[in-house]
Structure formats: C-alpha cells, structure tokens
Amino acid sequence: MESVAHCLLFCSVARAVWHGSPLSLRVSEFPSSSFADFFDAMCTELGKEQLELLCILSWRTWSSRNEAHWNGRRAHPQQIIEGGVNYLMNYQRAQQSMGRGSGVVQMHGETKWKPPDEQTIKINVDGAVAEQRRVFGMGAVARDHCGEVLATMACQGRDVAAAEIVEACSIRRAMQWAQELNLGRIIIETDCASIVTALSNNVALNSDLGNVLSDCKLLMSSFLHCRVKHVRRTGNAVAHELAKRALRAEGDEFFRNEMPDYLAPFVSRDKLSM
Structure with a gap:
C-alpha cells in the first residue's frame, strides 16, 4: 500500500512537481519520511502565499494519483503545476471581486501610496x-x-x-x-x-x-x-x-x-x- 509521504513527496511525479514549481523544493534532501513533519517544517520556512500554493499542489498531486489509479489518466507534472497556479490566481481574483482578502498579496497590499527609496x-x-x-x-x-x-x-x-x-x-x-x-x-x-x-x-x-x-x-x-x-x-x-x-x-x-x-x-x- 502506498504511503502518504510517497504519494505526495517521494514518487517521481511528486518530486517533479515540487522541484518544477515556483517553490523549487528538493524533497529528496528533506530528512524526514513523514509528510506531517515536512508540512510543519514548511510552515516555518515559507510565507503565507507560498503555503497556499503548497497546499494546492499537494491536493492536485493527490487528485492526480487517484485519477491515474482509478481511471488510468496520468497528468504530466507541468500540468499539475500550471493547474495549481491557475487555481490560486482564480481564487485570489474571486476574493478580490467579493471585497475579501486573498492571501498575503492582498493582505500586505498598501492602503495608501508610499514613496520609493531615493535611487528608485x-x-x-x-x-x-x-x-x-x-x-x-x-x-x-x-x-x-x-x-x-x-x-x-x-x-x-x-x-x-x-x-x-x-x-x-x-x-x-x-x-x-x-x-x-x-x-x-x-x-x-x-x-x-x-x-x-x-x-x-x-x-x-x-x-x-x-x-x-x-x-x-x-x-x-x-x-x-x-x-x-x-x-x-x-x-x-x-x-x-x-x-x-x-x-x-x-x-x-x-x-x-x-x-x-x-x-x-x-x-x-x-x-x-x-
């Protein structure tokens, strides 16, 4: 039986997703074999928006594994990455249209104009x-x-x-x-x-x-x-x-x-x- 860690971290598809994503993670260098430990470590190393993308890519990798197992449809790692990035963008756009926060970019957006430094x-x-x-x-x-x-x-x-x-x-x-x-x-x-x-x-x-x-x-x-x-x-x-x-x-x-x-x-x- 395949473990959660193998599905989401160490199988060839998962490793390609993490390394090829904007997060550029080399999970083979991570010391633990537990996905829970991996996620805890990422919570201290990544910003909020990066964590949002990590969660989405984990979900899409899991869904892709199920599609391959039950329906024989295999997604290329790049498709998983693009789908995850698009999903996050669509979510942020929907939150903006409803007047809500949309993760770190929206929350940290300045409410008033601020000047640049002297050289910029x-x-x-x-x-x-x-x-x-x-x-x-x-x-x-x-x-x-x-x-x-x-x-x-x-x-x-x-x-x-x-x-x-x-x-x-x-x-x-x-x-x-x-x-x-x-x-x-x-x-x-x-x-x-x-x-x-x-x-x-x-x-x-x-x-x-x-x-x-x-x-x-x-x-x-x-x-x-x-x-x-x-x-x-x-x-x-x-x-x-x-x-x-x-x-x-x-x-x-x-x-x-x-x-x-x-x-x-x-x-x-x-x-x-x-």
Missing part, C-alpha cells in the same frame, strides 16, 4: 475597460522619493475585454514606457493581486494572459532593478484616473516633467499621506 522610481499602473466599444485604457504615473510626478502615460488598446489581460497589458506597456524614459531602477505597483502572484511564479501559462506575462518577465530582466508589488485601489488612484482618461482621449497622451491638471487633487492627496 515608482510607477503606478492601472487598466480600465469600455466593453461596449471594445477598447481599454492603460494608465501609468512615474514618481520619485519625494512624490514628485516625473511623467504620466494614458494609452488606449483594442479588442481585449478580460480584466486580467487588460491589467497585464497595462503593466507591459508601463515597462516599455519606463525603457523609453531610460529608467534603471523601478517598482511597478498594481491593484491586481492575481497578476502580482503570476509574475512572481516561474510557470509558463499557455494562454493569452500567459503570453503577456511572459513579455512582462522578459522586460523585467532588462532593468537594473524591477519589482512588481500589490497596492490597494486607494493607493493607486492617480493611475486609475489616467486609465479612465485613456478611454476618453482621442489618442495616447504622454507628459514629462509635468502632469495634466485633472491629476493634481489625487497627487496632492498621496503627498499628504506620505
């Missing part, structure tokens, strides 16, 4: 959708450690309706814009927690969203420093206004060393909260 530029990003017109807006604002606006961007895209893809496209365009501004050290902030989760995972998703995220990861590697963080909507108001403006504008709008007048109240509010 923070770029807040947001997307907006006009479904009937089949257009979407991408807004971004670059600010320094004093909260001063260095540049703003309001761009329009077409033929995308899915909110997550719009958010990912907005981040991709903001990174391209940061390259155009010759910025070396940047922090990207978005209020879409599931995209932050996806960009922190080294899993290729075979979808339109996955293609955009792959572009983002490639762009991230081109900077001296680039980090993507979650911020709640209250800390992303300036980018949100720019995204809404992009839906109404006749063309793309870029400002450098100045900002549109309609942003002044939102920028001032962020400065007061510093």
Whole structure:
C-alpha cells in the first residue's frame, strides 16, 4: 500500500512537481519520511502565499494519483503545476471581486501610496475597460522619493475585454514606457493581486494572459532593478484616473516633467499621506 509521504513527496511525479514549481523544493534532501513533519517544517520556512500554493499542489498531486489509479489518466507534472497556479490566481481574483482578502498579496497590499527609496522610481499602473466599444485604457504615473510626478502615460488598446489581460497589458506597456524614459531602477505597483502572484511564479501559462506575462518577465530582466508589488485601489488612484482618461482621449497622451491638471487633487492627496 502506498504511503502518504510517497504519494505526495517521494514518487517521481511528486518530486517533479515540487522541484518544477515556483517553490523549487528538493524533497529528496528533506530528512524526514513523514509528510506531517515536512508540512510543519514548511510552515516555518515559507510565507503565507507560498503555503497556499503548497497546499494546492499537494491536493492536485493527490487528485492526480487517484485519477491515474482509478481511471488510468496520468497528468504530466507541468500540468499539475500550471493547474495549481491557475487555481490560486482564480481564487485570489474571486476574493478580490467579493471585497475579501486573498492571501498575503492582498493582505500586505498598501492602503495608501508610499514613496520609493531615493535611487528608485515608482510607477503606478492601472487598466480600465469600455466593453461596449471594445477598447481599454492603460494608465501609468512615474514618481520619485519625494512624490514628485516625473511623467504620466494614458494609452488606449483594442479588442481585449478580460480584466486580467487588460491589467497585464497595462503593466507591459508601463515597462516599455519606463525603457523609453531610460529608467534603471523601478517598482511597478498594481491593484491586481492575481497578476502580482503570476509574475512572481516561474510557470509558463499557455494562454493569452500567459503570453503577456511572459513579455512582462522578459522586460523585467532588462532593468537594473524591477519589482512588481500589490497596492490597494486607494493607493493607486492617480493611475486609475489616467486609465479612465485613456478611454476618453482621442489618442495616447504622454507628459514629462509635468502632469495634466485633472491629476493634481489625487497627487496632492498621496503627498499628504506620505
């Protein structure tokens, strides 16, 4: 009879799942043969979001084993990993839509705008959708450690309706814009927690969203420093206004060393909260 530890840790499928997942665990190096001991150890070593993924991957590995045993259907380890990452993203998205916390990314998201360090530029990003017109807006604002606006961007895209893809496209365009501004050290902030989760995972998703995220990861590697963080909507108001403006504008709008007048109240509010 197969043990729980063999099914979830030491069989070839389980070992491939743990090593190939964003957790990058080599379970063969773990000293105990008990899954309970393994889980206890992980509770002290991993963050909350990583533990969520560990639980989901354990469940999916167990389900895959049952499918193989009872129905003869064997899943490739990469399918188990992708399914687990997608499940976590969908869960976080559902929790956001219901106004609830969604794990460590949502819980740790800042409620107000905070400045970066002196060597770094923070770029807040947001997307907006006009479904009937089949257009979407991408807004971004670059600010320094004093909260001063260095540049703003309001761009329009077409033929995308899915909110997550719009958010990912907005981040991709903001990174391209940061390259155009010759910025070396940047922090990207978005209020879409599931995209932050996806960009922190080294899993290729075979979808339109996955293609955009792959572009983002490639762009991230081109900077001296680039980090993507979650911020709640209250800390992303300036980018949100720019995204809404992009839906109404006749063309793309870029400002450098100045900002549109309609942003002044939102920028001032962020400065007061510093």
